[in-house]
Amino acid sequence: xxxxxxxxxxxxxxxxxxxxxxxxxxxxxxxxxxxxxxxxxxxxxxxxxxxxxxxxxxxxxxxxxxxxxxxxxxxxxxxxxxxxxxxxxxxxxxxxxxxxxxxxxxxxxxxxxxxxxxxxxxxxxxxxxxxxxxxxxxxxxxxxxxxxxxxxxxxxxxxxxxxxxxxxxxxxxxxxxxxxxxxxxxxxxxxxxxxxxxxxxxxxxxxxxxxxxxxxxxxxxxxxxxxxxxxxxxxxxxxxxxxxxxxxxxxxxxxxxxxxxxxxxxxxxxxxxxxxxxxxxxxxxxxxxxxxxxxxxxxxxxxxxxxxxxxxxxxxxxxxxxxxxxxxxx
Amino acid sequence: xxxxxxxxxxxxxxxxxxxxxxxxxxxxxxxxxxxxxxxxxxxxxxxxxxxxxxxxxxxxxxxxxxxxxxxxxxxxxxxxxxxxxxxxxxxxxxxxxxxxxxxxxxxxxxxxxxxxxxxxxxxxxxxxxxxxxxxxxxxxxxxxxxxxxxxxxxxxxxxxxxxxxxxxxxxxxxxxxxxxxxxxxxxxxxxxxxxxxxxxxxxxxxxxxxxxxxxxxxxxxxxxxxxxxxxxxxxxxxxxxxxxxxxxxxxxxxxxxxxxxxxxxxxxxxxxxxxxxxxxxxxx
Amino acid sequence: xxxxxxxxxxxxxxxxxxxxxxxxxxxxxxxxxxxxxxxxxxxxxxxxxxxxxxxxxxxxxxxxxxxxxxxxxxxxxxxxxxxxxxxxxxxxxxxxxxxxxxxxxxxxxxxxxxxxxxxxxxxxxxxxxxxxxxxxxxxxxxxxxxxxxxxxxxxxxxxxxxxxxxxxxxxxxxxxxxxxxxxxxxxxxxxxxxxxxxxxxxxxxxxxxxxxxxxxxxxxxxxxxxxxxxxxxxxxxxxxxxxxxxxxxxxxxxxxxxxxxxxxxxxxxxxxxxxxxxxxxxxxxxxxxxxxxxxxxxxxxxxxxxxxxxxxxxxxxxxxxxxxxx
Numbered sequence: 001x002x003x004x005x006x007x008x009x010x011x012x013x014x015x016x017x018x019x020x021x022x023x024x025x026x027x028x029x030x031x032x033x034x035x036x037x038x039x040x041x042x043x044x045x046x047x048x049x050x051x052x053x054x055x056x057x058x059x060x061x062x063x064x065x066x067x068x069x070x071x072x073x074x075x076x077x078x079x080x081x082x083x084x085x086x087x088x089x090x091x092x093x094x095x096x097x098x099x100x101x102x103x104x105x106x107x108x109x110x111x112x113x114x115x116x117x118x119x120x121x122x123x124x125x126x127x128x129x130x131x132x133x134x135x136x137x138x139x140x141x142x143x144x145x146x147x148x149x150x151x152x153x154x155x156x157x158x159x160x161x162x163x164x165x166x167x168x169x170x171x172x173x174x175x176x177x178x179x180x181x182x183x184x185x186x187x188x189x190x191x192x193x194x195x196x197x198x199x200x201x202x203x204x205x206x207x208x209x210x211x212x213x214x215x216x217x218x219x220x221x222x223x224x225x226x227x228x229x230x231x232x233x234x235x236x237x238x239x240x241x242x243x244x245x246x247x248x249x250x251x252x253x254x255x256x257x258x259x260x261x262x263x264x265x266x267x268x269x270x271x272x273x274x275x276x277x278x279x280x281x282x283x284x285x286x287x288x289x290x291x292x293x294x295x296x297x298x299x300x301x302x303x304x305x306x307x308x309x310x311x312x313x314x315x316x317x318x319x320x321x322x323x324x325x326x327x328x329x330x
Numbered sequence: 331x332x333x334x335x336x337x338x339x340x341x342x343x344x345x346x347x348x349x350x351x352x353x354x355x356x357x358x359x360x361x362x363x364x365x366x367x368x369x370x371x372x373x374x375x376x377x378x379x380x381x382x383x384x385x386x387x388x389x390x391x392x393x394x395x396x397x398x399x400x401x402x403x404x405x406x407x408x409x410x411x412x413x414x415x416x417x418x419x420x421x422x423x424x425x426x427x428x429x430x431x432x433x434x435x436x437x438x439x440x441x442x443x444x445x446x447x448x449x450x451x452x453x454x455x456x457x458x459x460x461x462x463x464x465x466x467x468x469x470x471x472x473x474x475x476x477x478x479x480x481x482x483x484x485x486x487x488x489x490x491x492x493x494x495x496x497x498x499x500x501x502x503x504x505x506x507x508x509x510x511x512x513x514x515x516x517x518x519x520x521x522x523x524x525x526x527x528x529x530x531x532x533x534x535x536x537x538x539x540x541x542x543x544x545x546x547x548x549x550x551x552x553x554x555x556x557x558x559x560x561x562x563x564x565x566x567x568x569x570x571x572x573x574x575x576x577x578x579x580x581x582x583x584x585x586x587x588x589x590x591x592x593x594x595x596x597x598x599x600x601x602x603x604x605x606x607x608x609x610x611x612x613x614x
Numbered sequence: 615x616x617x618x619x620x621x622x623x624x625x626x627x628x629x630x631x632x633x634x635x636x637x638x639x640x641x642x643x644x645x646x647x648x649x650x651x652x653x654x655x656x657x658x659x660x661x662x663x664x665x666x667x668x669x670x671x672x673x674x675x676x677x678x679x680x681x682x683x684x685x686x687x688x689x690x691x692x693x694x695x696x697x698x699x700x701x702x703x704x705x706x707x708x709x710x711x712x713x714x715x716x717x718x719x720x721x722x723x724x725x726x727x728x729x730x731x732x733x734x735x736x737x738x739x740x741x742x743x744x745x746x747x748x749x750x751x752x753x754x755x756x757x758x759x760x761x762x763x764x765x766x767x768x769x770x771x772x773x774x775x776x777x778x779x780x781x782x783x784x785x786x787x788x789x790x791x792x793x794x795x796x797x798x799x800x801x802x803x804x805x806x807x808x809x810x811x812x813x814x815x816x817x818x819x820x821x822x823x824x825x826x827x828x829x830x831x832x833x834x835x836x837x838x839x840x841x842x843x844x845x846x847x848x849x850x851x852x853x854x855x856x857x858x859x860x861x862x863x864x865x866x867x868x869x870x871x872x873x874x875x876x877x878x879x880x881x882x883x884x885x886x887x888x889x890x891x892x893x894x895x896x897x898x899x900x901x902x903x904x905x906x907x908x909x910x911x912x913x914x915x916x917x918x919x920x921x922x923x924x925x926x927x928x929x930x931x932x933x934x935x936x937x938x939x940x
Contacts, residue, residue: 018454029470125677134351137602141595143546145553146569146587153580203718209673210713211733211782212705222721229723241459251554263554266465278462286457301723301766348633 008293012286017069019282023275024068028061077279078272082265087276091258095280097167098257101249102242104177109184110235116185117192121200122219132189139186145248148179152252165254176249184238191234195227202226229300236292240285345607352603358596366412375403377410377563386579398568398582399575407563408589414564415590418479418548418557419541419597425483427537430490437491438498438529449495452488460485460547468556475548475564478557482547486540493536497529535605542597549590565590619687620822621647621670621790626684628665628846631677635894639665641846641901643684644920647790647839652816652823654837654854656830656869660890662846663826664714667792669694670824671711672701688790707737710783712812714795716775720767727753727763730782737786752781756811773804777811784815791816791823797832809836830869834858842866845891845901852927862929864906900932908933 039047052058059067071077077087120132155175156164162171199205200223208218247259254260258277265273297303346352365372374392381401388396395404437448458466464481471477549566551557558564560571565586572582628640640662647653655663668674670686670693686693688709693701713719721729730749734740740748750760756777767775776796783791793812797805813836816823825837833840833854840857842850842865850863861867868886888905891897897904903913913932921934 014450015454015457018451019457026466026470133602137595137598138591141542141546141598142591143549143553143566143569143587143594145550146583146590149569149573149576149583150587153576153583157577203713203715204721206673207711207713207719207779207782208721208732210671210705210711212702212707212736213732214702222724226721226723240457243459247461247554248550262462262465266468267555274465278458278466281459281462282457285459289457299723302768 004297005294008290012290015286016283019279020069020072021065023279024065026275072279077276080265080270080273080276082268082270082273087273088280090261090273091277091280094256094258094261097255098243098246098250098259101173101176101180101246101255101257102239104173105181105184105242105246106235106239108177108181109188109238112181113185113188114192114231117189118196118219118224120189120193121196124197129193132193136186136189139182140190142182144179144183145252147182148175148249148252151175151179167253167255172253172255176253176255179252180242180246180249184242187238188231188234192227192231195230196223199223199227229296232296232299233292236288240288243281243284342607346603349603349606351599352607355596355599355603358592359600362412362416362593362596365409366416369409369413373403373406373409375406377407378402378561379406386575388581395585396581398571404582404585407568408565408585411563411565411568411586411589412593414475414558414562415545415548415566415593418475418482418564419545419593421479422482422486422544422548423537423540425479426486426540427490427533429483430487430492431494431533433487434491434494435498438495438502441499445495449492452491455485455488458485461550464547464551464556468551473556473559475558475562478548478551482544482551486544490533490536490540494529494533497532501529531608532605535601535608538597538601538604542594542601545590545594545597618649619646620649620689621645621824622685622687623666623670624685624687626666626669626686627682628662628669628674628684629680629682630665630675631680637893638896639846639893640669641896643843643846643848645841645848645851647822647824649822650820651838652813652825652836653839653841654833655824655826655841655843656828656833657843658828658890660893661843663843664794665846666843667711667794667824667826670792671705671709672696672698673705703737706733706783706788707786708788709790709792710786710788711792711794712776712779712783712796715799716772716779717799719779720775722767724766725764726767726770726778730778730785733782733785749781749785752785753778755784755815756781773800773808776800776804776808780808780811780815784819784821787819788821791821792826793823794826795828796825798827798829805832812836830873842869845893845896847901847930849902849930850928852924856924856927860923860927862923862927862934863902863931864908865902868905900930 039051057064075088077091079085080087080090083090116132116136120129123129152164152175156162162175163169166172167176200219202223205218205223208222209215213221243258246257247263249255250257250260251263258281262274262277265271265277346356379402381397384393384397384401385399386397387393387401390396393403393405395408397403398407433448433452437445455463460482463485464478467477467481467484471480548557549564549569552564552566553570555570558567560567568586569583572579572586576583623643623645626640626643626645627638630637630639643662643666645653645655645666655666657663665674665679668679669681670688672693674681681694684694688704691700693704696704720726727746727749730752731742731745734745734748735742738745746763750763753763754760758774758777758781762770767778770778776799780796791812796812797808800808809832812823812825815821823836825832827833837854840850840852840854841848842857842863844865850857850861850866857866858870861870865886871884872886874883886905891901891904897914899912899914899916900906900909900918903909906913910933916932918930918932920928920930922928923934
């Protein structure tokens with residue numbers, strides 16, 4: 001088991017390296033001179049040249065790449081052209097907002113989406129099932145920024161229940177969370193439904209019924225538990241995607257999170273900031289996928305035993321004294 | 331027996347027809363495609379024809395859906411905009427499918443180290459959320475419809491690759507491929523007749539769904555300024571422009587959004603129906 | 615005979631409703647399983663055998679499976695009209711089922727012993743500890759070390775999985791065991807062991823068995839009575855000796871004829887020509903008439919009656935007993 005964990009963690013390293021390479025190359029390709037950007041248009045040529053020397057910008061590419069990686073490992077993602085502060089510092093200030101938004105939205109999505117999916121699966125062929133499929137498709141087809149704007153128009157501008165902008169009070173989080181979670185709830189509902197449908201058809205569900213188990217236990221105890229496994233994977237990847245997707249909500253509702261940071265950095269051509277954020281988010285996402293894989297390995301006994309070479313210590317099961325008549329094994 | 335008389339394609343079509351939603355989706359998709367193709371004939375005005383004397387009109391006889399800030403006819407902009415939006419939808423899917431299927435087929439067919447390396451690269455690409463990928467590409471190449479297509483295409487490519495690879499792996503080892511080899515069929519014959527037809531159907535469904543998603547992504551990018559730039563008519567772009575006047579002129583936001591939603595919904599419903607029609611096990 | 619009828623099925627008709635058509639799976643079946651005996655239900659794939667078993671337990675797929683008419687009598691109760699709650703008390707308890715495919719019959723994320731214990735706890739007032747102990751005993755009874763209670767299905771081979779399924783079915787000492795092709799998915803060598811296991815355990819817990827199979831060899835080894843099913847109807851019924859020594863229905867004869875014999879000098883195999891009729895479009899009259907070499911006009915027009923050739927041996931054929939050649 002430990003071997004699997006270590007293997008998975010090590011696996012991140014080449015991945016991160018690849019992303020850093022990508023980011024670094026892109027940094028190289030972007031127009032403009034970093035030194036000049038930092039000093040501004042009115043700085044003298046000598047000052048710029050001096051800064052270039054100090055920043056090591058005249059060294060060969062490979063050396064600079066290695067230095068870049070070294071810097072990344074120490075937490076140096078470059079200096080923002082705009083704020084003149086280390087990018088990582090800017091990111092860490094804004095990341096908690098994004099994280100909070102994503103966590104709230106995912107929680108809503110799980111609470112709404114999974115039960116609806118289960119309900120639709122257990123009532124297949126009824127109008128309730130068809131309704132939920134259609135509604136889920138509706139939610140998924142709707143541009144979430146459009147939905148956000150409509151929410152704002154109805155609930156904020158016209159009804160005044162929530163603020164149109166900003167997150168001073170807890171009320172400010174409601175509309176953004178709803179607009180982000182609507183798409184993910186629908187996706188989770190559809191995935192839960194199809195996962196459940198597949199499991200319900202399995203033979204072991206019929207076996208459970210044949211044992212005399214109540215229908216409720218059959219569905220929730222047997223079918224649902226099995227169908228949760230692929231759902232865990234979906235939740236993980238949706239979580240990662242929301243990190244990027246929160247961009248829209250943050251922009252519309254004025255939340256000072258990582259998404260809006262990246263976007264404004266883009267429009268102001270603050271390349272180190274943009275690419276630093278990209279690197280940060282990419283690493284975050286792969287960490288999340290790693291966690292998902294590990295959770296899955298712990299929960300699914302089939303994966304667990306694939307990676308443990310030692311038979312599990314038997315739990316305290318009472319040993320019977322006298323073996324009854326035994327039959328020869330194959 | 332009814333089912334024996336139809337061929338396999340006919341069987342699929344019959345199943346699809348039974349799903350009323352899917353048929354409705356197909357009809358809408360065809361309608362939208364027609365609008366896109368015949369835009370110049372259908373739109374009463376050009377998309378950038380301004381009439382500053384008539385801004386912010388509600389529905390009138392000459393401007394069925396009203397006008398925007400510059401007096402441009404909303405209906406015409408919607409019609410012309412379908413070209414840009416559909417271009418993004420179809421372009422992205424074409425790019426990602428061609429790239430994805432090629433790479434995925436190579437990985438799936440050759441297996442071994444080639445497969446390993448390719449899939450690792452794909453996994454890495456997946457770790458970068460799509461929006462961010464688009465941000466990056468827009469940062470380097472500048473925002474435009476073409477660049478948005480490239481960005482979205484590249485970031486959705488790993489999914490196509492993974493899908494076709496998984497299916498090729500599954501089909502490669504199935505018994506009837508072995509049976510074909512046993513009667514000494516040539517490699518390319520096996521690939522053409524057995525592997526591809528069976529591996530492709532999930533990809534067909536995925537492609538249909540992807541068109542809808544790509545249109546959404548394209549509109550999103552345009553909304554935040556990374557895709558179509560004004561004064562181009564594109565539904566996401568129109569939404570961005572209309573947002574500033576949302577308070578008093580909600581319809582500027584409503585119409586483009588509806589256009590997007592109806593189109594994407596149609597593609598999604600069609601894709602759903604295709605999936606059920608291609609694999610009937612899932613229904614019964 | 616003296617033996618009581620444990621299970622009686624009368625005139626059972628079951629259909630499956632699909633989008634396209636109605637599948638007539640069971641078309642008027644009468645069956646009897648006596649106490650302490652094994653009844654072999656023999657037929658090809660699609661003849662309706664599994665449907666009968668599932669109907670007894672009332673675990674047909676909803677909403678497609680519909681029982682149109684008929685009665686199933688077990689221990690004085692009519693099962694089809696029983697309340698679901700009462701039915702649940704019977705399932706796994708008085709009537710248990712062993713399924714065809716051991717690879718998929720067990721829940722992959724639950725420990726094997728827990729799955730047996732679940733059946734025990736459902737029908738007995740034991741504590742969890744007692745149920746675990748009993749589950750271990752059941753494992754030992756089928757030849758699996760009780761220690762393996764904590765393992766998961768994927769850690770067992772096919773044959774051993776099937777033993778677990780059998781242990782699960784017999785855990786509550788059922789009166790009637792429905793074995794749906796229990797050996798079809800297993801190797802021949804394992805087949806023999808599993809059959810012997812079922813036989814021995816049946817003696818031990820004094821159960822009756824409804825053994826569903828398409829393999830006549832299996833029937834010969836284990837069954838006291840035999841019922842041959844074709845297109846949802848019982849075409850021949852009798853003791854094993856009666857049916858094996860004197861197969862009277864042309865279909866039964868065809869089945870025996872088609873078995874390749876090691877010491878035969880025949881150059882070709884003798885299959886039964888034709889195919890089983892389409893269950894969505896069954897012919898009027900005798901359903902075997904198309905493929906039967908003795909068929910006359912009346913065979914295709916009316917449903918053949920049940921003729922008793924000798925006490926206990928019934929054949930559903932218009933020409934029973936009056937056919938010339940054999």
